[in-house]
Amino acid sequence: MNTRRLVADVGGTNVRFAIADMDGRLDRVNKFPVTNFPTFPDALSAYRSDAGGLKDINACTVAAAGPVDDDVVKLTNNDWIVDRAQLSTMLDGVPVALVNDLEAVAAALPHLTSEDLTTLGAPAPGRPERRTMLAVNVGTGFGAASAILRDGCWYTCPSEAGHMTLGYTTFGRLDATDAVPANASVESVLSGRGLAQLHERVAGNRHTAHAQRTSSVFAEASRDDDAARTVKLFTAILGRVAGDLALATCAWGGVYFSGSVATAWSAVADISQFRAEFTRKGPMHARMQQVPAAVIRRENAALFGLAMIPLPR
C-alpha cells in the first residue's frame, strides 16, 4: 500500500500542514496563522480545499502544542482543541495519531542524517543512532520529549520539562543567585522571554531597551560586557538543564536542540563552557562526556517526524 499521510503541526501562532510519503518527503506544505480560523477543523477544511480534497491520504498524524489527555489536546496558547476521534471522522475514518509538539521533533531524531545537524562539540552523534535521544526546544517556550527504541520500533515520550523547578546554583563565578529568582521554572529562564528577563537582571540600570529583544542579546554578546555575561549565564543554565534531562531519560544517544532561541544561542555560545556544564555530573561525568549534543537545522523537522510516527497497531 502506497501510504500518503496528512501531517499537521498545530502551534500557538501557526498551524502547518503537509502531505508526507513513507520516506517523509513533504508535499503541499502550507502554513496558516491560527488567528485566521476560529477552530482547528476550520483550518483543516481550508487546507483540504487548497490541497485538492485529501482523497489520497490513508493516515494522519498531528502534533499540538499542549499535553495530550485522553486523545484530546487543548492548546496551551490559544483556544483551539484537537480531538483525535473528531479528526478521524473528518478524514473518513483513516487512523489518526495525536502527539505533543515536541514528540513530533523527537520522532524525527532517529531519521536525521549528519547533514541535518550542527554538532555542539565532541562527540558527534552516531547515525543511525540506536540509543534513547532527547529533543529540546528553546523558543517562545521550553519543551522536551524523548525517542526510545523498543522491539525495533521508535516510540516517543512527552514531558512538561519547561515547568520543572530550575533551582539556582552559583555556576562557579557567575553569580546566578542575583539573576534567577527562587522557585523559577526552567521555562522562565530558558525561553525568549526568559532570556530577555535574565538580561534585564544582569544589566540592571545599564540595561537598554534594544537589548530586550532576544536576538539583540546574542548579537551584542561580542561587544557588550552585560550581554556577554547574560549569554554566559544562559549557556551555564542551558548546559545544566540539558544534562539533567539527559540523565532523567538516559538519553545516551544525544540531546538535539530546536527553536529560534537555541539556534541563535548556538551561533554565539562558548560551546566548551556548554559541554563543561552539560557533563558536570559527579560520578556520571565520564558517561556524560560520551553524550552528543547538536542543533537540528533541517527545515520542518516536526512535520518530517510526524511522517515517521508509528500508527497505533
Added chain:
Amino acid sequence: MNTRRLVADVGGTNVRFAIADMDGRLDRVNKFPVTNFPTFPDALSAYRSDAGGLKDINACTVAAAGPVDDDVVKLTNNDWIVDRAQLSTMLDGVPVALVNDLEAVAAALPHLTSEDLTTLGAPAPGRPERRTMLAVNVGTGFGAASAILRDGCWYTCPSEAGHMTLGYTTFGRLDATDAVPANASVESVLSGRGLAQLHERVAGNRHTAHAQRTSSVFAEASRDDDAARTVKLFTAILGRVAGDLALATCAWGGVYFSGSVATAWSAVADISQFRAEFTRKGPMHARMQQVPAAVIRRENAALFGLAMIPLPR
C-alpha cells in the same frame, strides 16, 4: 505454553532469585549476599542447585543496579557483571531480558492493586492505571524509572535521576541554602547518607552521634527540633524533586516510592507539606494536584515486576 520465568534482582549488597508464573506469583524465593560469590554466574549456579536445576523455565528477566549498556550491566556498587547473552547461554538459550533495577519496580506499577500501596494524600491512584507512572526509590541511593503504555503493552524507561543537579532554592522559610551545597546531586541529599549529612548540617554543633543513622532522624522528629527541621527540609526537597520528575516524564498516573528511606520518611512526614511542594509548579499546579503519590508496600515488588516485563518480540 505454561510460562515459568527465572527472575533475578542483582543489587549492590544482595542478589534475589525466584521462579515466577505468568501471574507474577513467586516461588523458590532466595537471597544471597553478593560477597559470597566472585561473579554473578557463580551465584546463579548456586541458586540453580538449590532450586532443582531450573529445567522448567522458558524465559528469564534480570534487573541489575546499574545502567544497561549494549545488553551488559556493570554493577555500580560491586565488581559483578551481568551479560544478557552469557546468561541466555547458561540457561540453554531461553530468551533473557535485562533491565536496570528501577525498571523492574516500574514494570510492577501497572499491576499493583490498592492493597499494595499506601497513598500519600489525595488523589488516590487509579487502578488499573492507563497513564505513565514513575517509580522512585530512596534508599542507599536514589533511582527512578517510568512505565509507559504503548500499543497495549507496558514498557519501562530507565533514568539516572539520582545524578541530576539538585540546585537549591529557599523552600520558603526553610533556608536550604545553608544545608545544601551548590552543585549537589539529587542523590547526595535524597538517600540514606544524604539525609544523615543534611541532618549534620542542620544540627551543626548540636548534632549528636546517634542521629547520624537515618532511622534515628525520623524517630527523633517528634521530640527534637533539629530532627524535625531536617525532616521538613527533606520533605520539601523530596516533594520538589518528585514533582520535577513527574513533569520530566508526564507521569500523570502517579509517583510510587520504594526503598527503606522513603518508607521510613512517609511514616513521619507532613504529607500536606509534601503535596504542597510536589504541586508547586506554576501553570502546572492544577495538573499536578491530580497526580497521585504513594508508597509501595508489596514485598519483592521488583521480582514481581520482572515477572511482568514483556520479552523481546
